Structure formats: structure tokens, C-alpha cells
Amino acid sequence: MVLRMVRPSRHRVVVVGAGQVAESLWLPAVRLLGWTAVVVDVNLSRARELWRHYWRVTGVSGSLAEVGLSGDDTVVVATPPSSHAAVALEALELGARRIIVEKPPVISRQELTELQHAAAASQAALGTTFVRRGWYPITAARERFFDWRAEFGSLVTAVVAEGSPWNWGSVAATTGGAAALEHPLHDELSHPLDALFHITRWGVPDTSGGRARSSPWDFFGAVALRFGDAPEVKLAVRFSRLAVLANLIGLGFERGGAVIDMSPYGGVRIAGEGERRPRFVEGRDDDRSVPARFADLLLGMRGQGANSTSHIDPSEWAGPLSVVTALSDAERTGA
Amino acid sequence: MSRGRRYLLVGGSGTVGRSVAAQLSAEPRTEVFLASRNRVLLEGLSQRLGCETLVLDVTSGAADPCRIPKVDTVVNLTFPISRHPRVALEAVEKSTRFFLSYLDHNPEARLVHTSTWVVMEDPTHRHRLRRRLQWTDGYVLAKSAAERALHRNWRRDRMCVVRLGNVVTPDSMFGIGMLRALAAGTVRDPNVLSTQANLCSTAELAEVLVSGELPPLLLTDRMAGWTWAEALESVRGALRARGIPVSSLETGTVTPSAPGTPHSIPRWVPGLIERLLWLTPVRLESARLDSPAKRRLVNLIKRVQSAGSPGMLTLPPALPAYEPIAEAQRDRKLLDTVSAELAKAFIDRGYGVPGANLSSRVPCFT
Numbered sequence: 001m002v003l004r005m006v007r008p009s010r011h012r013v014v015v016v017g018a019g020q021v022a023e024s025l026w027l028p029a030v031r032l033l034g035w036t037a038v039v040v041d042v043n044l045s046r047a048r049e050l051w052r053h054y055w056r057v058t059g060v061s062g063s064l065a066e067v068g069l070s071g072d073d074t075v076v077v078a079t080p081p082s083s084h085a086a087v088a089l090e091a092l093e094l095g096a097r098r099i100i101v102e103k104p105p106v107i108s109r110q111e112l113t114e115l116q117h118a119a120a121a122s123q124a125a126l127g128t129t130f131v132r133r134g135w136y137p138i139t140a141a142r143e144r145f146f147d148w149r150a151e152f153g154s155l156v157t158a159v160v161a162e163g164s165p166w167n168w169g170s171v172a173a174t175t176g177g178a179a180a181l182e183h184p185l186h187d188e189l190s191h192p193l194d195a196l197f198h199i200t201r202w203g204v205p206d207t208s209g210g211r212a213r214s215s216p217w218d219f220f221g222a223v224a225l226r227f228g229d230a231p232e233v234k235l236a237v238r239f240s241r242l243a244v245l246a247n248l249i250g251l252g253f254e255r256g257g258a259v260i261d262m263s264p265y266g267g268v269r270i271a272g273e274g275e276r277r278p279r280f281v282e283g284r285d286d287d288r289s290v291p292a293r294f295a296d297l298l299l300g301m302r303g304q305g306a307n308s309t310s311h312i313d314p315s316e317w318a319g320p321l322s323v324v325t326a327l328s329d330a331e332r333t334g335a
Numbered sequence: 336m337s338r339g340r341r342y343l344l345v346g347g348s349g350t351v352g353r354s355v356a357a358q359l360s361a362e363p364r365t366e367v368f369l370a371s372r373n374r375v376l377l378e379g380l381s382q383r384l385g386c387e388t389l390v391l392d393v394t395s396g397a398a399d400p401c402r403i404p405k406v407d408t409v410v411n412l413t414f415p416i417s418r419h420p421r422v423a424l425e426a427v428e429k430s431t432r433f434f435l436s437y438l439d440h441n442p443e444a445r446l447v448h449t450s451t452w453v454v455m456e457d458p459t460h461r462h463r464l465r466r467r468l469q470w471t472d473g474y475v476l477a478k479s480a481a482e483r484a485l486h487r488n489w490r491r492d493r494m495c496v497v498r499l500g501n502v503v504t505p506d507s508m509f510g511i512g513m514l515r516a517l518a519a520g521t522v523r524d525p526n527v528l529s530t531q532a533n534l535c536s537t538a539e540l541a542e543v544l545v546s547g548e549l550p551p552l553l554l555t556d557r558m559a560g561w562t563w564a565e566a567l568e569s570v571r572g573a574l575r576a577r578g579i580p581v582s583s584l585e586t587g588t589v590t591p592s593a594p595g596t597p598h599s600i601p602r603w604v605p606g607l608i609e610r611l612l613w614l615t616p617v618r619l620e621s622a623r624l625d626s627p628a629k630r631r632l633v634n635l636i637k638r639v640q641s642a643g644s645p646g647m648l649t650l651p652p653a654l655p656a657y658e659p660i661a662e663a664q665r666d667r668k669l670l671d672t673v674s675a676e677l678a679k680a681f682i683d684r685g686y687g688v689p690g691a692n693l694s695s696r697v698p699c700f701t
Contacts, residue, residue, distance in 0.1 A: 161685045238685065242379045244506040246514070246684045259518070259686075267650040269519060277520050277582040282651070 011035045012058075013298060014067055014096075016087050017078035018047040021102060026076050027054045028291035029298060040064050064090055071097040074301050078102045081186045085111035088126070089118055097124040098301040104128075104190040104321070105314035112318060125301055127311050130194040131293040134309040137268050140281050141199045141249075141260045144268070152272060153254030154231045155200070160192045161238040162262075163245025185219070185324055185331075189239055192262055193320035196235075196249050199260065202227060204319045210330035218243070221327040237327060340365040342544060343404060345393055345434075346412030347386075348376035350507045351449065351499070351537055355410070358541035360384040365545075368404050393433040394426035400437035408544060409437060410447045415477050419620040420613045423477045424468075431484040438490055445549060446490070449540070450498045452533060452554060452660055454479050461661070464496060464552060470606035495549035500535025500559045500660065503566075503673055505680035509534065512647030512654055513567055513677060517574070518686040520582045523653040528564040528584060531659035535559060536673050558670055559663035563654050569670050573678035579687055 013030050015022045018041035027050060030037045038059045041047040047060035061067050064087070069075065075091040077084050077099065085106045088099050099119070105128040106112045119126045132138060149155065196202075205225035212221040219239040226232050238245060247262035256272040268281040293309060300310030342359055344352050347369030353376075359367045367384070370391040371377055377388035391398055394415055411434060415426035434446050453475050454465050464486040469479035485494060503510045509532075516522045539555035561569075567584055574581050612619075646653055681687065 159685050163684070242376065243680075243684075244511065246518070246686050248685055250685055250687075261650045263650075265649050267519070269650075280519060280521065280651070 011074065013037045013074045013076060014040060014069065015076045015078055016040045016064060018043065018050050019078060021078045023050055025291055025294050026078060027057065029294035031056050032291055032295045033298060038067055040067060064094060069094045069096045071095060074098040074100065074298055076100045081107050085115050088115055092118050092122050092124055097122065099124060100127045100129065100297055100301060101314060102129050104186050105317050107186050109321060112314065112321065116315060126314050127297060127301055128314045128317065129297060130191060130312050131290065131309050132191050132195055132262070133198050134293055135264050137260045137262065137266045138195050138199060140268050141258065145199055148253060148258055148270065152256030155233050155251060155253055156231065157234045157252035158196060159236045159250040160196055161245045161248050162189050162192050163240055163247055185328060189237060190320065192249055193323055194317065195262065197319045199249065202319050204322055207322050207326035210326040212327050212331035214331055221330060223323060223326045235323065341406040343368045343370060343406040343409040344412060345370045345391065345409060347371050348373045348380060349412055350504055351502055352412045353380060354504050354537040355541050356380060356384055356386060358538060359544065360386060362545055368406060393430040396429045398433050400433060400440050403437060405441050406444060408445050408447060409434065410449065410544065412449050417620060419617055420473060420476055420609050421617055422620045423473060424480050427477055427480045427484060431481065431488065435488050438493055445493045445495065447495045447497060447544065447549060448481065448485060450482055450496050451478050452498050452500050454482060458661060461554065462552065470609050472605040473609060476609055494551065496552050497540055497543060498554045499540065500533045500555050502537060503534045504537060505676055508647055510677060512652045513570060514681055514686055515647065515650060515652040516567060516584060516654060517570060517581050517681060519651040521584060521651045523651050525584065527654045527656045529562055530656045531559065531663065532561055532563045532566055533559045533657050533660050533663065534561060534566060536669050538669060538672060556660050556663045557666040558673070559660045560665035561670055566670065569674040570677045573674040574681060577678060577682065579682060
């Protein structure tokens with residue numbers, strides 16, 4: 001294990017996974033807080049690269065077992081989604097009691113159940129990173145959702161489209177073709193799906209009638225959601241790597257609709273049945289940097305910070321996970 | 336005189352390149368090669384259009400023209416994206432050397448370089464290339480540097496510079512701004528709607544390439560004379576024809592600002608910033624911006640350069656007001672074609688408001 005001497009800090013963060021998320025989000029967050037970090041990655045040279053650039057990184061290691069975890073450390077799991085649960089479970093076994101798992105926290109119900117049981121048995125705090133919940137359009141929509149239901153009737157349809165104008169980073173980063181579509185389903189679409197469930201306060205739905213059509217470049221899926229005796233909601237999901245889509249969540253009620261713009265400074269537009277013009281909840285500038293939001297998550301694990309996204313429970317992923325599972329199954333079976 | 340039908344689009348995976356590639360690929364007996372740095376996008380385009388692709392970075396200095404397919408027309412659609420002006424200019428010089436070398440190795444080939452209308456500071460610039468750097472902002476600096484490099488190395492009858500207007504495609508900045516304006520039903524400053532938008536369609540560039548008639552310098556202005564309001568109304572009409580009602584936007588009046596500068600700020604301010612950046616160390620190009628102080632400084636610079644305009648990423652979008660291109664045309668057919676493309680994107684991408692159309696109870700893009 002490589003070490004560096006810096007002024008001791010009160011708190012240490014162990015970042016597992018020396019990828020882009022660690023580099024651009026977690027280490028700047030650690031720096032903002034004045035804490036220190038240890039970076040763990042099986043690719044030690046990559047971890048060393050981060051150590052060279054970030055003075056707050058006091059050490060690197062190729063293995064979590066080498067780090068010597070204590071209950072005071074905060075472990076951040078920033079590995080690929082398929083390994084999130086395994087790494088989090090290993091951290092719990094090694095003595096960690098504060099664990100933040102990058103989104104999506106797990107990729108199956110079984111993993112979620114196993115992780116929750118292990119955390120409960122260790123009395124550990126678990127969190128995840130759906131920080132977009134703090135974006136103004138999402139908070140505004142969540143505040144107004146029940147008013148919309150009262151005005152427009154039951155929710156009948158929902159659409160989720162994920163696309164980032166002029167940002168091809170996610171496109172250029174992957175070269176896996178069709179096999180790599182698991183990545184957008186679990187990773188990039190997890191944000192808008194979580195936002196949808198957060199706005200509507202949905203629990204875990206029964207899913208049926210899943211349809212999916214995908215190519216290496218586009219994904220379209222549709223699934224019917226039922227929550228107890230409530231009316232069924234038809235959900236459609238769209239993702240494209242080549243075409244620039246609107247980043248949005250669309251809600252279609254019996255007598256009106258709302259579209260939530262998924263950006264930090266986007267807005268919400270609402271239209272009732274027969275209205276010629278949409279009513280508009282204007283977007284507002286959001287100067288809060290993403291690392292600052294991730295710093296909130298670190299503080300939230302210590303019970304500090306009153307931000308609405310300072311602690312997000314991974315169990316809330318269970319609902320969106322049902323949707324992802326239904327769409328994945330439909331894609332595999334060619335429905 | 337019509338010439339060969341083998342094209343190499345360098346920067347072919349970009350917004351303009353993708354659209355032009357699709358149009359050229361549809362032409363009979365035409366072979367299109369796409370070159371870019373983005374192998375993922377190239378793979379997708381290859382599958383969709385059947386073009387041959389190659390990964391190529393003309394700004395690296397390592398690109399070898401001898402390894403590039405021999406074509407009749409090579410189109411430079413690249414643009415150096417850099418923080419530091421010296422890095423950008425160095426990239427321009429390297430790419431120019433590459434294309435000159437390509438022409439030297441391929442005596443039958445011709446170069447079409449895509450520039451921008453924004454470099455035309457006064458009417459005299461309409462008929463000649465920029466010979467001096469233009470310090471308006473980083474984008475214009477790089478574009479003027481490219482024209483200057485070509486002017487210094489001009490190959491008569493083998494070069495053509497096409498100055499594009501504000502390109503509107505479903506993926507371009509202006510296209511997305513229009514889609515967002517229609518979705519929001521408003522823009523940040525309704526007065527802008529009555530100003531000339533200086534729009535341009537990629538079809539204009541494609542037609543020039545197909546015709547083979549390549550004058551030394553030309554400006555794509557067949558659509559530039561339409562105002563924002565007229566262009567948006569045209570897309571509304573295309574949406575109505577598809578059964579999608581979209582409310583109209585209110586218009587006003589405004590005095591447009593200087594060319595290339597979307598808002599009324601002193602013209603020397605962004606240029607001063609570029610000149611000051613010129614004096615800074617080149618290593619700033621790769622400096623990490625992970626500290627709050629650095630990020631605040633960068634955001635401040637960006638805000639000053641954009642005159643504080645929130646731009647088209649906000650909702651409602653801030654459509655820019657430009658000095659109108661003189662003698663711009665108003666080609667109705669071209670506008671209708673572009674409007675149909677945008678209308679399709681509006682529907683496919685879910686910009687519509689669910690429930691607003693009673694006949695559409697299903698999500699917008701099913």
C-alpha cells in the first residue's frame with residue numbers, strides 16, 4: 001500500500017474504484033470537505049494516477065482488505081454496477097459501518113435483499129447517489145404532483161427519455177455494441193427512473209406486458225405498472241446514444257399532463273385538457289456544483305446536513321429496479 | 336463541370352457531418368468515407384449509412400495522409416475544442432498541414448473547408464477569406480485562424496471555403512433551442528423572435544458537394560433570411576400537419592447586436608479575455624478544475640463571454656439575436672424540409688405534453 005503524509009483530517013473516505021466518477025465527483029467532494037481519501041482499485045497504476053493529482057488522497061491500494069477499515073471510515077463504492085453489491089458486502093465484512101454505493105446500488109432484488117440484511121446485521125448506514133433528486137425541476141414536480149392528480153385525475157401514462165445534448169462522453173466511453181446496453185439500462189437510465197419514482201412517491205409495482213426493442217444505439221421499452229388497486233400506468237422508456245433526445249419525464253393524467261425537464265436549470269410545463277398554452281414553472285439557475293452535492297452525501301452519512309438528498313436509502317431503488325428487470329426480461333425474450 | 340463522387344468527410348461523426356453523410360450516401364454512384372476521433376459514433380454511422388469509416392485525428396500531427404483513401408473531395412468539418420487559444424491555433428495549423436499534405440499526395444482531390452458566417456465582420460469579408468485573427472471569442476478565433484491558414488497556403492482551383500450559417504438540425508444547438516422553444520411555448524426574450532435567425536440547412540452544403548461546382552468562397556444563406564418566429568411557425572405548421580397542436584409564441588421587436596455576439600455587451604470584452612488567455616501557460620489546457628475557486632473562475636469567464644446569457648440549455652431557451660446576414664435569402668422549400676425534420680424530432684423525443692392532445696393517450700413516441 002502506498003502512503004502519503006498530509007495533515008490528519010477528522011474523517012477518511014475510502015473510494016473503491018478509481019474511475020471517472022471517483023476522479024470527477026468523489027475526490028473533489030473530499031477536497032471540498034477537507035477530508036482525506038484512500039483510493040482502492042485492482043488497477044493500481046490508475047489509483048496511483050489519482051494519488052498523484054489529488055493531495056487529499058493519502059494512500060492507494062489494490063485491495064480493500066489492505067486498507068484497514070474502521071467503523072469511522074466512509075466507504076464509497078464506485079465500481080461498475082455489477083460489482084456494487086459484492087464490494088459493499090466485502091466492506092461490511094471488513095468492518096465498514098458507513099457505505100455509499102454509487103447508482104444504481106444493485107442490479108437485482110436478490111442483491112438488494114442480501115445487502116440490506118447484511119447492513120442491518122452490522123448496524124451499518126447505507127446510502128446511494130441519486131443526486132438529481134435535488135435538481136429544481138424534480139423537487140418542484142414532487143411538490144406539485146398531488147395537486148396535479150387532484151386537478152387532472154389519475155396518472156395514466158409516463159414517459160422517460162434520457163439524452164444529453166452535446167455530451168458524447170457516455171457514447172465514446174463504451175465500445176461494447178449491443179452487449180453494452182446493460183450499462184444504460186442500469187446506469188444512465190437509473191437517474192430518470194429514480195426521479196420518476198421520487199416525484200410520484202411510488203413503491204414497488206407489479207409489472208406486466210413488458211416490451212423492448214433495442215439496437216446497439218437505441219433502446220425503447222414499455223411496461224405496465226400496477227400499484228395495488230390504483231389504475232394501471234403505462235410507462236415508456238427511451239434511450240439513444242446517437243440521437244439527441246430530450247432529457248425529460250412526461251406524466252400523462254386523465255385530463256392533463258406535465259413534462260419535467262431533467263436538467264439542473266430546466267423547468268416544468270403543465271397543460272390541462274383543452275388548454276391552448278402550457279402553464280410553465282420556469283427553471284432556475286442552479287450554481288450548486290455536483291461535487292458539492294456529493295459532499296452532502298458524505299455529510300449525510302454522518303447525520304450532518306439537512307439537504308433533501310443528504311441521505312438516500314438504497315431500498316428506494318426497489319421500485320425502479322422492478323421496471324429495469326421487466327425491461328431487461330422483455331429485451332432478452334424479444335418481447 | 337461535375338466531378339467525382341468519392342467523398343471523405345473529416346469530422347464526419349459531428350452534427351453537420353452526420354447529416355451531410357446521410358444525404359451524400361443517398362446519392363447514386365457515390366462513395367462516402369467518414370473520418371473522426373469517435374469510433375463509437377463511426378461504428379453506428381457505418382451500420383446506418385453503409386459508409387466506410389476510419390478513426391483519424393487531424394490535429395494530432397501524427398495523421399498520415401498516405402493512409403487515407405483517395406477521394407475526389409475531402410471535406411473538413413472539424414473544429415478544435417480547446418480552452419487555451421494557443422492550443423486551438425496549434426490544432427488548426429496541424430490540421431491545415433494535414434489537408435495540404437493530402438492534396439499534395441492526391442493531385443485529383445479538392446478540399447472543401449467549412450467555416451462560419453460569424454467571421455464576416457464587415458461586408459468586405461463576404462468575398463474574401465479572413466487574413467487576420469479575429470479575437471471575438473475562442474470559437475471565432477479558431478475559425479478565423481483556419482481561414483487565415485488556408486489563405487496563406489491557397490491552392491487555386493483545388494480549395495473551396497463554405498461559410499455555414501447557424502446550422503439547424505435536430506441535434507444542433509439551434510435545432511434543439513427551437514425544439515425547446517416550441518415545447519415551452521415561450522423564449523426568454525420574446526423580442527428576439529422578430530430578428531433574422533441566420534439559419535442554414537446541411538442540405539445546402541450537401542448540394543454544393545454533389546454539384547461539384549466549388550467556387551473559392553461561398554456562404555450558405557438560402558435560409559438565413561427567415562426570422563426565428565417564422566422558422567418556429569413553420570415547425571408548428573409541420574406539427575399541426577401531424578396532428579400535434581403546439582401553441583404559438585409571442586413576438587416583439589428588438590435592435591440586434593453585433594455579429595456573432597448574441598447580446599449587447601462591449602465587443603472588446605470577450606476578445607480581451609481571449610488575449611489574456613493567450614498569455615497564460617499552455618498547461619492550463621489540461622489543468623484540473625476540481626477546486627471550487629477554479630470552477631468559479633471558469634464559470635465567470637464563460638458568463639462574460641456569453642454576456643450572461645443562459646443560452647439554449649435553459650428552459651425557456653434564450654434564442655440569440657444576431658446582426659442579420661446581408662442579402663440573405665428565404666428559401667421556402669428548404670425551410671419546409673428542415674421544419675419536417677424538427678417536427679419529427681419533436682414527436683420522437685417526447686417534447687410534447689402528454690394529455691394535451693386528447694387523441695394521444697399513449698406516450699409520445701410509441
